[in-house]
Amino acid sequence: MAAGTFSQIYIQIVFAVKARNSLIKPDWEDELYKYITGIVQNKGQKLLAINGMPDHIHILIGMKPNCCLSDLVREIKKSSNEMIKQKKFVEGLFAWQEGYGAFSYSHSALDNVIKYIVNQKEHHKKKTFKREYKEFLEKFNVDYKEEFLFQWIE
Template sequence: MRRQSKIDVHYHLVWATKHRQCWLDGSCERLAYSVIRREAEEVGCVVLALNGMPDHVHLVVRTRSCVSPAILAKQVKGVSSTCINDAQLLGDTLFRWQDGYACFSLSRSHVARVIAYVERQKEHHADQTIWAEWEETDVEVGN
């Protein structure tokens, strides 16, 4: 019997549209989520939750050790923005994501809680029960 390493890595990524524009609704949201899911799986992730609001996205994945958050974010953001622009879902407006993103590593004991939070994004925002630290997508840095 051959043995291999056991890897159990979970990430919660959050990123926003450029200038927090409310572009992710209807067909734009459906296309973005479809592409994000496909690209995350393409780089070797298992998508556990994917949801958001018109101006930002939450993605929870289980991944292999060779997939860094930077590789994952670059792939899903780059391909999804290209697909949205190619589909011309915003007319003449160029769809763009903000430059940064947030990534939180998750312990196994917290995965279910984070998945539930992501799955109920619209409810949390509607009733103001968001977890502020999980909604931040970037930080300011000094000179």
């Protein structure tokens, strides 16, 4: 990082298990989250919150400007996928869906975003992932086409 470069970039990343299968099980999700935390830290970034549901995951990261978000997400998905296969957490095939959502926040919003991520299990008792994801896209004014969103299980 160059002298005189100062930044404050907070990004929430959201991505899903391929075909939105509910494959992330409570008995190994903490190990997955710790592994992903290690990936983020090894890339020189700061993981602020991580949690999810059996079919998707939310990660809040404090990013440095020299980090390429798409490279980071690709590494998280690739390495965590390999770890899940190596540990044989899933019978059969496991993969993350293509694509992800990335949403930026101000420092003043961090407490609320962290609470939101930590309370995913409670939150999803009232709202589906599809509805949640579309609300993110609309709240952040992201143009999207329905056919390019995740595969949804109805």
